[in-house]
Amino acid sequence: MTEPDLATGLRHEFAGQLAAEDKLPAEWRAAVEAVPRHECTPAFYVPNDAPGITTYVPxxxxxxxxxxxxxRVYSDETLITQFDGRDIDWSAPQPISGAAPTSSSTLPSLVVQMLDVLDGDDESTVTEYGTGTGYSTALMCHRFGPDKITSVETDPGVAGRARAALDRCGYAPRLITGNGLAGADCTAAADRTIATMGVRGIPWAWVRETVPGGLIVATLRGWLRSLGLVRLVVEDGQHATGRFIAAEPGFMMARQQEAPANLGMLPADDDGKTRExxxxxxxxxxxxxxxxxxxxMPNARTFDMAGDDGGxxxxxxxxxxxxxxxxxxxxDGWSVREGGPVSLWGEVEQSLALWHAAGSPAATEFGVSVEPDRQRIWLENAADGPSWRLPVVPGS
Known part of the structure; x- marks a missing residue:
């Protein structure tokens, strides 16, 4: 069997596998069977199974x-194509440890789940943020037509490779290289907006550039590596509301919103006040x-470290x-030592108490409201239920 025949057979086999596992909506099966993912991922890294520090192998x-x-390409697996924002020397690739993935082709089952939630039709125009390898862009080109798709990628090297891959796949959507948090600068608002990277809050530009009644599908993500996939309806150009439709974030954080590299000064052992x-x-x-x-704690990060007593x-x-x-x-219990202007762990305790009082609902029971100057996640109802502020995205 020649390579093209093998790739075609593997695509159809893979689509059948996803469908049998109820992970491939019928409307997207033809796209998964048609789009050559291998053109978008000619080389990539995957994590090995060895214990200890994660090592990625080419x-x-x-x-x-x-x-x-x-x-490997036609499997339900995330294929990593960049680390720490730097291009890889594919002439002699080596195993990589201690690096952070910054671009990838996300596992296809998650991609098609997001695309299905867009609820688009043959007339839908779509703006995508996070072109990446171009695979999700190609799926949308097949489903909606290349002339309906705009995709924005912040990394020039990644954008160039995606453009070449899409050309090999036979698609020519509108591609933009720039800061997607500031929008796509489209002459007409899109019917659908989708983001394939995590954001700490929904950029207002995405609301502004989506038609009233249109949908935004994106992953909200914090520095504690939680939150999840949301689906929002743009109501009138001034509000967007919706709910979480899946827990756990599945995409890397937008470059512009990654946590500061410097943790700052760690508290000394005698800083703060201790309590149970x-x-x-x-x-x-x-x-x-x-x-x-x-x-x-929307601005918090956490890590473990041994103290002087070995604990x-x-x-x-x-x-x-x-x-x-x-x-x-x-x-048999825990103590917390706190300092600074906010009782950080007290905020956690209060939020957990509200959550438990409501019956410890799953993330999909939480709603999201987006306005120009504030964003909230709420429980029970938007008007007077418990709520938490999200960071307002700068530069958008």
Missing amino acids: ITPALVGDEAWLR TPHGPGVLRMPDSGFVAQLA MRTYVLDAANDSFAVLSRDG
Whole structure:
């Protein structure tokens, strides 16, 4: 079997597998069967299975052979194509450790889930933020037509490779290289807006450049690596409202919104005041309680580090106001040492109490409201239910 025949067969086999697992909406099956994902991912990295620090290994036709490469391409797997915002030297790729993925072809089942939620038809125009490898762009070109698609990519190198890949696939959508948080500068608003990168809040430009009654599908994501996929209806050019439709963020953070590289000064052992707390750091790591903790501390980051006594401590640091919380074992329970202008862990405790009082609902029970000067996530109802502020995205 020749390589083109093998790729075609594997695409159809892969589409059948996704459909059998109820992961491929019928409206998108033809696109998955038609679009050559291998043109968008001629070389990529995947994590190995070894314990310890994650190491990523390169996959190219030259390294593993054409068939093994293609079988990896046509699997429900995220294929990483860039680390730390730097291009990879594919002439002699080596395993990579201690690096952060910054561009990829996201696992297809998640991509088609998002595309299906767009609820588009043959007349829909779509603006996409985060072209990446161009695979999701190509799927939309097949479904809606290239003339209906605008896609924005912030990284010039990534954008150039996506343009070439889309050309190889036979599609010529409108492609823009620039800061997607500031919009796409379209002459006409789009019927649908989709973002394939995580954002801390919905850029107002996305609302402004989506028609009233149109939809925005995007991933809200915080520095604690929680939140999830939202679907918003643009109501009148001044409001957009909707709900979470899936928990856990599935996309990398937008470059412009990544957490500051410098953590700043760590609190000394005698900084702050210590008290007992009913909640240990485990609430940050569980999906549902972690979602609530992210709402309570939108500017916080966390990490673990051993103290002078050898005991492990969990640090929570707020990048906006220098507040901190340090969690430590206290017998069978936990203590927290807090400092700064805000009781950081107190915010978590209060939010968890509200959540528990409401019956500990899943993330999909939370709503989202977006206005020009504020964004809120709310529970029970938008008017007077518990609510939390999201960061307003600058430069949009």
